[in-house]
Amino acid sequence: MSRLTYTLGKQGYLVYNAASGKYRLGTPVLSLGYTCLSGMGVRQVARPLMQELADHTGLSVALGGRDRFSMIYLECCRGDSPVTLQLDVGSHLKLTTSAMGRAYLAGLPDTERAALMDKLEAHENERSPGRWPGIRDGILQAVEEYRMKGYCLSLGAWKTEVNAAGVPYVPRDGSPVLAFNCGGPSFLLHRKTLEEDHAPRLVELVRRIDAVLFNS
Template sequence: MSVITKAIQILDMLVPQGSDKEVSVTTISRELDMPVQSVHRILNSLSEHGFVAQNQKTKKYKLGLSIMKYGFLMWDSLMFRSISRPFMEELSRHTKETIYLASRENTEGVYIDSIDSPQILKISEPIGLKLPLFIGASNRVILAYMPQPLRDAILSEADWASHPSLKPLTREYIEKDMELIRSRGYAITDGEMTEGTTGIAAPIFSYENTVIGSLNCAGPSIRFTPDNVEKYSFFVKKYAEQISKELGYRNLYRIRD
């Protein structure tokens, strides 16, 4: 049995059943048929990373705050997707293009949900696709509404010589584009992530008034005529704002220094 499997078994044993639960090393050893020394070693490692905590009086162990942190992150992600889905469906109905929901993971944007276009010619990127925040409409619109220090840090560390964009990008270009994004409330890019495609994205804000993701409409550039861009951007912004309101966002956005 691997150490990881043993650690998971120990964590499962510490899961509360209606109330806080503390378990001794000897009980864990007996119930899981593990040597006491092995249990001590695994608990020490889990404790170092906050996954378990020891009661200094009883010397028993319980689940730590790190478990709660990851649990809340997963809950937030699931809630984000479930709240956004009806609005994604409405956007799909109005545009007939592929719809993506994106969120931020450190310095990258990642697709966490999508609805494919019903048309034969369409764009279809995989869920889980990650790209730097300065590439593509769905990512750049998130970057544009992040606090200035974070934006500067991300752009300062960007590898402009070997980024994965299909088009050459510079910091100066990204800075100017983000100004435009903030002035009109949405981002639009052409052929940066996939050749011959256009994307329009608007930011989504949380109850903490911080940008947490974006709603994106994407498809073949040939269909993104000026009239359609005006139409699609209206609906993308509309439904992104409605998702934000459902998530508890109530205040007007203000860029924080």
């Protein structure tokens, strides 16, 4: 491995696929420019299904990948609610507290999640000393929630006025984990609605995307 390849891999710009023995671009590349988005099969398949869910809920539905300590929006669809989240492709959310970020973490293999959690702890302690225990507990609760229900929630954890559900997408071909969310203002979107309708529909959306991409 060359020094350049090693460095790009450490930064997340290159991801090694053990199945093929080749490298592919990681999602942090998207923060440098979005021209590569058109080549992402998952985005092309996901968009009409995301819009369908956005139309049903009246809220925002987004697809994202990890960019270091954040999640970056790769696609976003909006419903017809007069009050929606003002986020679009290229927007960043906190990895540790957003529904999308928690879903991403929940979708990682245990060893990979543990290694990333160590980095997140150091990052959070550097920025906001003393907050990590609460943040960690929220992540661990989300991981358990995903294992039990297939989704996880963020109720005012990312921003006090925002509630959302998140579901990871773990591609079968070893590509990087992605995540979907569906969320909106907390005064419009309550936990019961998320749990009884929006979150299960988001789980089904991810299942349908996987079925189309892998013909199952």
